[in-house]
Every structure is written in structure tokens, then in C-alpha cells.
Amino acid sequence: MTDNKEVRVRFAPSPTGALHIGGGHTALFNWLWARHNNGKFILRIEDTDLVRSTKEYEETIMSGMKWLGLEWDEGPDIGGNFGPYRQSERLEIYRDYANKLVNEGKAYKDGEAIIFKVEHGQDISFKDIVYGQIDVMSDGLKEKDSDKLKDIVIIKSDGMPTYNYAVVIDDHLMNITHVIRGEDHISNTPKQILIYRALGWEVPEFAHLPMILGRDKKKLSKRHGATSIYEYRDMGYMPDSMFNFLALLGWSAGDDKEIFDREEAANLFELSRVTKKAAVFDFDKLNHINQEHLKRLDPSVRLSMIKPFWIEAGLPVDSHSDKFLADSLTLMAGRGQTAKEMAEFSDYFVSFEPVKKRWNSDDLDKEKLKEFFTAIFGSPEWKAEKLEDIARDFVASHEGAKMKEYAMPLRFALTGMKVSPGIFEVAELLGKEECEKRVKYFGLM
RNA sequence: GGUCUCAUCGUCUAGUGGCCAAGGACACAGCCCUUUCAAGGCUGCGGCGCGGGUUCGAAUCCCGCUGAGACCGCCA
Numbered sequence: 321m322t323d324n325k326e327v328r329v330r331f332a333p334s335p336t337g338a339l340h341i342g343g344g345h346t347a348l349f350n351w352l353w354a355r356h357n358n359g360k361f362i363l364r365i366e367d368t369d370l371v372r373s374t375k376e377y378e379e380t381i382m383s384g385m386k387w388l389g390l391e392w393d394e395g396p397d398i399g400g401n402f403g404p405y406r407q408s409e410r411l412e413i414y415r416d417y418a419n420k421l422v423n424e425g426k427a428y429k430d431g432e433a434i435i436f437k438v439e440h441g442q443d444i445s446f447k448d449i450v451y452g453q454i455d456v457m458s459d460g461l462k463e464k465d466s467d468k469l470k471d472i473v474i475i476k477s478d479g480m481p482t483y484n485y486a487v488v489i490d491d492h493l494m495n496i497t498h499v500i501r502g503e504d505h506i507s508n509t510p511k512q513i514l515i516y517r518a519l520g521w522e523v524p525e526f527a528h529l530p531m532i533l534g535r536d537k538k539k540l541s542k543r544h545g546a547t548s549i550y551e552y553r554d555m556g557y558m559p560d561s562m563f564n565f566l567a568l569l570g571w572s573a574g575d576d577k578e579i580f581d582r583e584e585a586a587n588l589f590e591l592s593r594v595t596k597k598a599a600v601f602d603f604d605k606l607n608h609i610n611q612e613h614l615k616r617l618d619p620s621v622r623l624s625m626i627k628p629f630w631i632e633a634g635l636p637v638d639s640h641s642d643k644f645l646a647d648s649l650t651l652m653a654g655r656g657q658t659a660k661e662m663a664e665f666s667d668y669f670v671s672f673e674p675v676k677k678r679w680n681s682d683d684l685d686k687e688k689l690k691e692f693f694t695a696i697f698g699s700p701e702w703k704a705e706k707l708e709d710i711a712r713d714f715v716a717s718h719e720g721a722k723m724k725e726y727a728m729p730l731r732f733a734l735t736g737m738k739v740s741p742g743i744f745e746v747a748e749l750l751g752k753e754e755c756e757k758r759v760k761y762f763g764l765m
Numbered sequence: 766g767g768u769c770u771c772a773u774c775g776u777c778u779a780g781u782g783g784c785c786a787a788g789g790a791c792a793c794a795g796c797c798c799u800u801u802c803a804a805g806g807c808u809g810c811g812g813c814g815c816g817g818g819u820u821c822g823a824a825u826c827c828c829g830c831u832g833a834g835a836c837c838g839c840c841a
Contacts, residue, residue: 334841369840433839451770460768464837467767476839483841507769507836530771537833565777568790572778576789595778598834602776605791615804654804665802711800727800739802 327359329498331385331392332487334366335377338548339384341540341601342502342532345566349529349594350500351390352567355586359497363395364490365406368480373408384549387559388566389582394494402494407486414481417489417519418474426518427474434475436485436515444510449498449527450594456510472511484508488515491524500527500591503598527591530570531598540601556660558625561610568609569599579612607657614662615654619646629663635670645669647749651741668735669750672758678736679762684729686764692726693765702752704744711744733759 331347333339339347354361363382367373382397394400404410418434421427427436442458463470474485481489491499506528516523534544546552552562563582572595573580573588580588614622623646630637637645648669649662656662667674695714699706715721731743734755740746747755759765 332841336841366841372840430839435839454769456769460837462767462837465766470837473839478839480839482839487841502835503770504835505841508841510769528770531834533834535776539834568777570777572789574779576779578777578790597771597778599778600776602791605777608791611804652803655802708800715800723800725800731801737801741801741803743800 325497327354327357327497328362328495329354329359329500330362330364330491330494330496331390332364332366332490332501333381334369334372335374335381336369336372337377338550339381340547340549341566343381344384344388344390344549344562345532345569346500346502346529347385347390348388348563348566349571349591351392352586352589353498353500353527353591354393355582356589360393361390362400362402362494362496363392363405364494365396365408366483366486367406367408368483368486370478370480380550387553388549388563389559407481407490410486410490411479411481413493414475414486414489415479418481418485421474421518424518432475432477432479433473436472436474436518438469438471438511438514440469442514444513446509446513446523446526448506448509449525449591450530451503451506451528451596454506454509458510458514461511472514474515484511485515488512488519488521492516492519492521496524498525498527498591500529503528503531527594530595532569533598533600535600535602537598537600544601556629556658556663557606557610558613558659561606561613564613565606565609568605569601570595579609579616611654611657614656614659619650622646622649625659626663626666629660630667630670633663633667635667635674637670640670644749651745651749653741655739655741665737665739668737668740669746672754672761675734675736675758676761679732681732681762684732684764689726689729689764693730693759696730697752697756697759697765702748704742704748707744707747729764730759733762733764 329350331350333343351361353359363385365378367378378396385392392398394402394405396405418427421436422429422434427434438458438461440459444458445453445455447453459469461470462468472484473482475481509526513523532540534540540547546555549562553559560581563585564580567585568578571589571593574593617625620642623642626649627637627645648666652662652666656665692714695710696707699710711723711726715723715726727743728738730747731737731740734743734746734750
């Protein structure tokens with residue numbers, strides 16, 4: 321890394337499913353390293369599994385990456401100088417090099433397939449940027465439950481290249497300088513090194529990333545619930561939060577900074593600081609990070625994050641100004657950890673209907689409250705401070721009265737909830753007319 | 766079974782031989798604030814897997830053990 325060769329990294333998913341957490345994590349670290357070094361981030365689609373690969377998944381993966389903010393510099397959709405970027409379009413290339421290996425006696429045909437020969441006694445150790453020195457001898461590449469050395473299939477009977485072979489050809493031809501991928505690929509690396517050598521190519525740098533585990537410390541899978549990045553969007557997590565959270569799985573800046581944006585992360589990122597231990601995906605932490613980002617959002621941006629969830633709940637967002645809606649969310653500050661929660665907790669700003677549904681007046685002393693509400697609505701100015709002053713005066717002038725005895729019913733009537741921001745502020749924002757309508761509807765005045 | 770890897774609070778982590786009677790964050794508990802709930806502030810709980818070395822000195826280096834994981838496919 322002392323040379324000043326441009327850093328080129330790639331994310332190479334196979335389109336056999338949506339972008340999942342593990343894939344997003346890998347893509348993210350590649351992106352980080354590219355941006356940190358002012359290098360290039362390449363997207364390559366590994367669609368050599370004819371049966372499982374689909375165009376739809378390829379598109380989902382790409383939009384998932386875009387959602388996370390991981391834009392690539394070269395890829396199947398935008399091209400580049402090292403294409404094509406879809407393995408199914410590079411078949412002749414794989415074929416040519418495979419034939420070359422056959423001609424040189426380094427591989428042999430077996431029916432339609434081509435197999436790479438593995439010789440005994442070869443040192444196929446390598447130095448990983450994250451894991452350090454990894455020592456392996458070719459004699460270890462045995463068949464399961466046998467002493468027989470296993471040769472490597474490079475071209476399958478259907479004419480498609482295998483993963484371990486295609487990845488070498490592509491990474492070399494695309495000038496990839498750093499191969500950054502999941503730790504589950506460490507065992508594949510020595511095999512790939514064998515192929516690099518047979519072709520006389522320089523081996524790139526390798527950096528393997530720790531796995532992401534579920535709560536039970538098992539590899540993250542569907543059993544653990546949401547695995548697709550999109551499911552998190554639908555649950556109300558924001559892309560900036562997912563980015564931040566994922567970046568913290570296996571990496572830290574070294575100081576105590578834990579909430580950051582993409583640019584800050586790219587500046588601070590170092591492969592040498594990546595952790596070796598598999599990390600457990602912790603929802604509590606994700607929630608916290610999401611909440612922090614939610615708090616920091618610009619009001620108009622925050623509104624754009626929440627709106628879809630109000631709409632989904634069938635609330636009439638169009639009957640309000642964006643200013644009003646954004647102000648109501650500002651008032652919600654700190655309440656709710658996801659966009660979805662925040663939308664649920666603030667529905668009464670958008671509509672009176674959910675309030676009616678929640679209403680339950682069983683234990684209210686309506687006569688006592690009428691006097692209070694009359695005083696409140698007698699306020700010359702509909703301002704939170706004024707309303708609160710009136711409420712306090714009212715409480716002070718009534719023997720044994722407590723603020724909560726009046727504030728809570730007001731909260732119930734206005735929001736239908738036991739919990740809300742300061743109720744006088746809510747009242748101010750809702751406006752006198754709307755408040756009066758709600759209170760009268762419930763017969764409290 | 767073979768090969769490889771990993772091991773600091775429940776979780777994410779800081780820590781690369783002395784500054785560590787191990788720091789931060791999340792979670793949890795308590796207190797303060799308060800019309801409620803959050804937010805915020807403060808306090809607390811809680812960890813170097815075990816055993817041997819090396820060293821004046823080890824969470825940090827070495828060995829063994831134990832535990833966990835990955836890979837061993839004409840899947841990627």
C-alpha cells in the first residue's frame with residue numbers, strides 16, 4: 321500500500337435474493353474503503369447460477385444499495401472501462417483462460433467440465449489485512465472424509481464458471497486492488513491464490529470481514545426475522561441509521577464517536593481497524609442509533625421520513641400544511657425510535673379520528689372539568705405559556721387540586737393518549753378551534 | 766472427520782507490555798427534571814473463558830485446554 325495505485329474494490333453479489341444485512345455490511349465496507357482512498361467502488365453481478373439468479377433480484381439489490389447510499393462507480397447499469405460487469409456476459413473470457421490452463425497442463429477436461437489440478441506441497445498462505453497471517457498448505461485441500469487431494473472445478477458442465485474461478489479472473493481483469501468480503505470466504509482464498517499463480521497474476525490484498533450473527537450467535541438467517549434491507553426501511557429505520565449501525569459492526573473509529581454520517585465515516589475508516597470477532601446484530605442499538613438520527617434530522621426531511629407511515633395508516637396528511645406537520649414532529653422530538661413509531665405516536669395531529677377510537681371516559685368527573693376547560697378556553701391568547709399560566713392559577717386557587725388531574729384529561733381529549741409532548745404546546749399547535757371541537761365532542765365543556 | 770479462524774461487561778466496542786484497581790455506547794436499575802412519556806443530567810449494575818509459561822511488570826507475547834464459528838458443492 322505504499323504505492324499510489326488507485327484503490328479499486330468491488331461488491332459482487334449473486335442475484336439470488338434481496339440485499340440482506342450481511343451483503344449490505346460487506347458492500348458498505350467496500351464503499352467506505354473506496355471513498356476513504358478516493359478510489360473506485362465497483363458493482364459486479366455474479367449470476368452464474370442459472371437456476372437461482374433472476375433479473376428482479378439484481379434490481380432489488382441495486383435499489384437496496386442506493387437506499388443505503390452506496391453508489392457505485394462502475395457496474396452493469398452504468399458501465400465502465402472494465403466491463404461487462406455481469407458474469408453471464410463474460411463467458412468467453414472464462415472459457416479462454418480455462419483453455420489456456422488446459423493447454424499448459426494445469427487443468428484438464430472431464431466431459432464438458434474443466435478441472436484445475438491441485439498439486440501437493442504448495443504453500444498457499446496469505447496475509448489478510450484484518451486477520452493477519454493465515455497459513456495453509458495445499459495438502460490440506462482434501463476431499464471430505466478422505467485423504468484424496470481435491471482438484472478444483474473451474475468450468476461446470478453447463479459451461480458456466482464456478483465462483484472460485486470466476487472471481488479470480490474478474491478481480492484481476494477489473495484491476496481490483498483489495499478484495500473485501502465476508503469471513504466465510506477465508507477458506508476459499510487459498511484456492512483462489514492457486515489460480516492466480518497458475519495464471520501468473522499478482523494476488524490482490526485481502527481483507528475479510530467478521531460475520532454478523534443473530535441474538536443466538538448463529539449466522540444471521542431468516543429465522544432471525546428481518547434479513548432484507550428493505551424490511552428495515554418498512555419498519556421505519558432510516559438509511560442513514562442503517563449505514564451508521566452497520567458501519568459499527570466490526571469497526572470503530574477508535575474515539576468515542578458513534579453517531580456519524582457517511583462522509584465522516586469515510587474519512588475515519590481504516591481497514592486495519594476492523595475487528596476479527598463476529599458481531600451480534602443488536603436491535604436495541606439499532607433503535608438507539610435510529611432515534612439519534614431522527615432527532616438530528618432537518619424538520620422538512622424528518623417530515624418526508626414520517627409521511628409515508630401516516631399515509632399507510634390512512635391518515636389525511638393532505639389536509640394539513642407541511643409546516644404544520646413538520647412542527648408537530650418537532651414537538652415530538654425524542655419520542656419514538658423509528659419513523660413508524662413516531663408516526664403512530666403523533667397521529668392525533670393529523671386527524672381527530674384515532675383520538676375518538678381510543679377515547680374512554682369512564683372515570684372522568686365531567687362537572688369538575690367543565691370549570692377548568694371554561695377557564696382554559698377563556699384565554700385571550702392561544703399560546704402554550706398563557707394556557708399553562710391559566711392552568712396553574714386554576715390549580716392554585718382550588719384547594720387540594722393537582723395539575724395532573726386537569727392536564728391528563730386535556731391530554732386524553734386532545735390526543736387519546738396517556739403520553740404526549742407538553743399538552744399545552746400540543747394545544748397551541750392544534751389551534752383553539754380544533755381543541756374546542758375535540759373537548760366539546762367528548763362533552764367536557 | 767479435515768483445514769482455517771475467533772475469544773474484553775448481556776450486546777457493540779476501546780485497549781497492540783507499564784498511563785487499566787480495564788474506558789465508552791446500547792440495554793437494565795435508581796435519582797433529578799416534570800402535567801404524562803420521551804429527551805436531557807447524574808449514579809449504579811456488569812467483563813479480560815481456563816491453565817501454564819515469558820517478563821521487574823500481561824487484557825496485551827508464547828503454549829496447551831475449553832468454547833464458538835466458517836469452509837470442505839459442477840452454490841456463491
